[in-house]
Amino acid sequence: MKQQVEVKELKEGKYVIIDDEPCVIKSISKSKPGKHGSAKARIDAIGLFDNQKRSIVSSVSSKTYVPIVERKSAQVLSISGDVAQLMDMGDYSTLELKIPDEYKDRVKEGEDITYITSLGKMRIDLR
Template identity: 50%
Template sequence: MSTKVVEIKTLKVGKYIVLGGEASKITSLTTSSPGKHGAAKARLEAVGIFDNQKRSIVKPVDTKVDIPIIDKRVGQVLSIQGNNVQLMDMENYDTLDLPMPEELKDQITEGIEVDYIVALGNMKIMRTK
């Protein structure tokens, strides 16, 4: 697992965070002002990149959290077998079998290049080139 540790107050909407062991994209982040005897709190909502589940946490703003190191790569589609796509990475020429995303089903054909991401040991096709 390649992660980095940061404080919640440095995060922004659109960035990534590890919640429940899954890489998630932050959809909303609100902070409340500190009370007389308390610290400021942050309410964070995020959607999982790979499983599309909503997750939320409420923590003090100085709490340290993990953020995933996301590697964006380019691959060429070698073949399509049902709902799986066989890709060849354009940098190191590894072949990978990834599930085909529903929203890209009609756009992916053999021979085209696609962008995919690698985070926390999981991979997902993001878009076609």
């Protein structure tokens, strides 16, 4: 799911879609309008699921897509290797997600964790 917004409405810490990948905006710099052109914005972002740096330069008045990112809670049913089997606490469906290296010591069986989902992709996200 995604929605369309104008570039001038974007803020740091919010989300944007760059190269069909949901990204977190890290910085926005806007230039003044020139004699013959409109103001431009440079958006630097990091991929939500692959952690790659991406950037776009666009007119401030143009439109871009913003992903709808949902944060959900789940209970860890079992852990095998670096994959955790989770049960969503909203609809009680089960799913398997890879445990990121930075969260390996914090994910334990029987505990509740949070995960994020956007554009059909999911990832464990502990804060």
